[in-house]
Amino acid sequence: MRVVTYNIRGGLGCDGVRSLARVADTLREARPDVVCLQEVHSRVPMSGFADQPAELGRLLGMRVVFHPVSRLGLARFGNAIATRLPILSIAMHRLTNDRERMRPPLRWESRGLLEVVVQAASGPLRVMTTHWSLDARDRLTSAETVAERVAAGPEPVILCGDLNAPPESPEVTQLLRRSGLADAASSEPQPTYPAEAPSARIDLILHSPALGEAKAWTTSSPASDHLPLVAEWEAGDTD
Numbered sequence: 638m639r640v641v642t643y644n645i646r647g648g649l650g651c652d653g654v655r656s657l658a659r660v661a662d663t664l665r666e667a668r669p670d671v672v673c674l675q676e677v678h679s680r681v682p683m684s685g686f687a688d689q690p691a692e693l694g695r696l697l698g699m700r701v702v703f704h705p706v707s708r709l710g711l712a713r714f715g716n717a718i719a720t721r722l723p724i725l726s727i728a729m730h731r732l733t734n735d736r737e738r739m740r741p742p743l744r745w746e747s748r749g750l751l752e753v754v755v756q757a758a759s760g761p762l763r764v765m766t767t768h769w770s771l772d773a774r775d776r777l778t779s780a781e782t783v784a785e786r787v788a789a790g791p792e793p794v795i796l797c798g799d800l801n802a803p804p805e806s807p808e809v810t811q812l813l814r815r816s817g818l819a820d821a822a823s824s825e826p827q828p829t830y831p832a833e834a835p836s837a838r839i840d841l842i843l844h845s846p847a848l849g850e851a852k853a854w855t856t857s858s859p860a861s862d863h864l865p866l867v868a869e870w871e872a873g874d875t876d
Contacts, residue, residue, distance in 0.1 A: 638670055638671075638757055638758075638759075638762075638848075638869065638870045639667070639668060639669045639670050639671075639867065639868070639869045640669060640670065640671045640672075640673065640764070640795055640797065640842060640867070640868050640869075641664060641667050641669040641671075641672045641673065641865050641866065641867050641868075642672075642673040642674075642675075642766065642797035642798060642799075642840055642841070642842055642865070642866050643660075643663075643664065643672065643673070643674055643675070643840075643861065643863065643865040643866070644674075644675040644676050644768065644799040644840060644861060644862075644863040645657075645660050645674055645675070645676055645677060645860070645861045645863075646676045646861045646862050646863070647676055647677070647678040647681060647683070647684045647689070647714075648660050648678070648684060648689065648860070648861075649684075649861070649862075650832075650859045650860050650861060650862075651831065651832040651833045651859050651861065651862045652859045654859075655684065655685075656860065657687065657689055657692055657693065657696070658696065659858075659859075659860040660693070660860045660861065661693060661696035661697055662860075663856065663858040663860045663865060664697060664719075664865070665697065666856065667856060667865065667867050669867070670720065670721060670722055670757075671718065671719070671720045671722065671755065671764050671795070672697070672699070672718065672719040672720070673716075673717075673718055673764065673765075673766035673797035673798065674693075674716060674717040674718070674719065674766065675716050675766065675767075675768040675798060675799045676714070676768065676799075677689050677690060677693075677703060677714070677715055677716065677717045678712075678713070678714055679703065679705065679712070679713035679714075680711045680712050680713060681712045681713070681714060682712065690703035690717050693717070693719060694719065697719055698721070699719040699720055699721050700719065700720060700721075700724060701717050701718070701719045702717060702718045702719075702724070702727055702751065702753055703715060703716075703717045704716045704717065704729045704749055704751035706731070706747040706748055706749035706768075707745055707746060707747045709745055715749060715751075716749060716750075716751045716766045716767065716768055716798075717751070717766070718751055718753045718764055718766055720753070720755055720764075722755040722756055722757060723755065723756040724753055724754070724755055724756075725754040725755065725756055725761055726752075726753070726754040727751075727752070727753050727754075728751075728752040728753075729749060729750070729751055729752070730749060730750040730751075730752070730782070730786065731747065731748070731749055732748040732749055732750055732767065732769070732770075732775075732778075732779045732782055732783075733748070733770075733775055733778045733779065733782070734746060734747065734748045734770040734772065734775045734779075735775065736770070736772040736774050736775050737770040737771050737772040737775050740771075743771070746770075748767070748768060748769060748770055748775070748779065749767065749768075750765060750766075750767045750779075750782070750783060750786060751765065751766050751767070752764070752765050752786065753765075754790075754792060760792075761792045762792055762793055762794075762795065763790055763792040763793070763794045763795070764794075764795050764796075764797070765783070765786070765787075765794065765795070765796045765797065765798075766796075766797050766798050767779070767783065767796070767797075767798035767799075767800070768798055768799045768801075769798065769799070769800045769801045769802065769808075770801065771801055773802070773806075773807070773808060776800070776801065776802055776806075776808040777807065777808045777811065779808070780808045780809070780811045780812040780815065781811070781815065783796065783812060783816070784811075784812055784815035784816040787816040787817075787818060788816065793844070793845035793847050793848050794816075794818065794843075794844065794845045795842065795843070795844045795845075795848070795868075796816075796818060796841075796842070796843040796844070797841070797842050797843075797866075798840070798841065799839060799840050799863065800839055800840075800841055801839055802839060803837060803838050803839060804820055804823070804826075804838065804841065809841070812843075813843070816843070817845070817846070818843040818844060818845060818846075819843065819844055819845075819846050819851075820841065820842075820843055821841075821842040821843065821844055821851035821853040821868040822838070822841070822842065822851075822853035822854075822866065822868070825853065825854070826838055827853075827854065827855045827866075828855075828864075829855055829863055829864045829865075829866055830862065830863050830864070831862050831863075832858070832859065832861060832862050832863055832864050833859070833862075835855070835864055840863055840864070840866050841866070842866055842868040844868070844870075848870050849870055849871065850870075851868045851869060851870050852868065852869050853866065853867065853868040853869075854866075854867055855867070
């Protein structure tokens with residue numbers, strides 16, 4: 638089983654070029670079973686009004702589930718999960734970011750958690766993707782909410798996202814303690830942001846210990862201001 642998490646910034650690369658095809662090329666090279674995405678645009682003017690979830694589905698040959706967390710007119714902005722595995726169920730949840738929204742430039746920003754249960758070779762697997770607030774107090778609240786969602790079902794969980802905080806932060810530490818999830822990249826931690834000179838590990842893949850030990854690595858790409866993070870588990874491999 639191979640999973641990728643990637644904040645694609647609406648396809649805007651660290652070189653100032655906007656190209657969803659380049660994002661798709663980066664993802665195809667990783668050969669994932671499941672892709673968790675953040676900052677996906679739909680009908681956003683600065684992205685040429687493209688329906689990015691539909692376009693990514695076509696380019697990757699995967700089904701894409703899109704969770705728009707922010708809306709302004711016809712424009713949508715949010716998280717997505719793409720997969721070639723059968724989808725058994727979908728759930729979407731709002732996360733609190735009241736303090737972040739007090740900043741005038743971010744008053745339209747919203748945050749969320751997308752859950753998709755897929756049929757992996759080893760059985761049902763719950764995959765989550767999220768993008769947390771820029772405010773640490775909001776993130777502490779999100780940690781509690783996400784931990785509750787992890788405990789809400791019987792399936793093993795893979796939680797991916799741009800948490801805007803490193804693993805040693807109080808909010809991520811709280812999430813790990815409350816949820817029991819493990820950090821897929823803890824043995825070989827690699828920074829994911831900014832893409833051109835990575836120094837911060839804020840894009841994480843967390844998982845139920847029952848899935849076994851993971852191998853994790855980043856891949857180099859100018860397709861976003863974040864690097865994609867890849868994790869692989871031997872158990873339940875679908876290749």
